[in-house]
Amino acid sequence: MPVEKTSVLVLDCSEPEALAEFYANFLGAEVRRGADPDFIEVIGQEGVRLAVRRDHGFAPPSWPRPDDSLQAHLHILVPQDDMDEAEREAIGHGARPIDTKDNGGPRDVRLYSDPAGHTFALVAREGRTGE
Numbered sequence: 670m671p672v673e674k675t676s677v678l679v680l681d682c683s684e685p686e687a688l689a690e691f692y693a694n695f696l697g698a699e700v701r702r703g704a705d706p707d708f709i710e711v712i713g714q715e716g717v718r719l720a721v722r723r724d725h726g727f728a729p730p731s732w733p734r735p736d737d738s739l740q741a742h743l744h745i746l747v748p749q750d751d752m753d754e755a756e757r758e759a760i761g762h763g764a765r766p767i768d769t770k771d772n773g774g775p776r777d778v779r780l781y782s783d784p785a786g787h788t789f790a791l792v793a794r795e796g797r798t799g800e
Contacts, residue, residue: 677710677719677720678718678719678720678743679708679719679720679721679722680719680783680785680787681721681722681723681724681727682721682723682724682787683724683725683727683785684723684785685706685709685722685723686709687784687785688721688784688785689709689710689711689721691762691763691764691783691784692711692721692783693711694762695758695759695762696713696714696717696745697713697714698712698713698714699713706723707723708720708722708723719743727785729782729785729786729787730786730787742788742789742790743788743789743790744789744790745789745790745792747791747792747794748793748794749793749794752777752791752793755791756779756791759781759791760781763783763784764781764783764784765782765784766780766781767780767788768780776793777791777792777793778790778792778793779791
């Protein structure tokens, strides 16, 4: 029988407490602290799991510069009709806009950086309102 497994996306940063609070507040999630103060999990609805880890030598990503390829980023799925409100929430919690042009309709994708400089996107999902 296979060993039970779960996965978590870990974001490195210099201030894990602040970054965990940003994502918990924005995603309506819960911060879970364990024995290691440099590793904090963010647990949300529908299986959302993130963690942040202190990296004393952390340098924020500089995407979209072509000399620094984007290694990974988060897609935060939002009901299509709620994109403007999600954008206000993101910025209200400390996100910085990178590219927020309204592409309209089901292909609306808006890019931000979190307080530590990681890139994430609000991505419209048609028909997901209330799920």
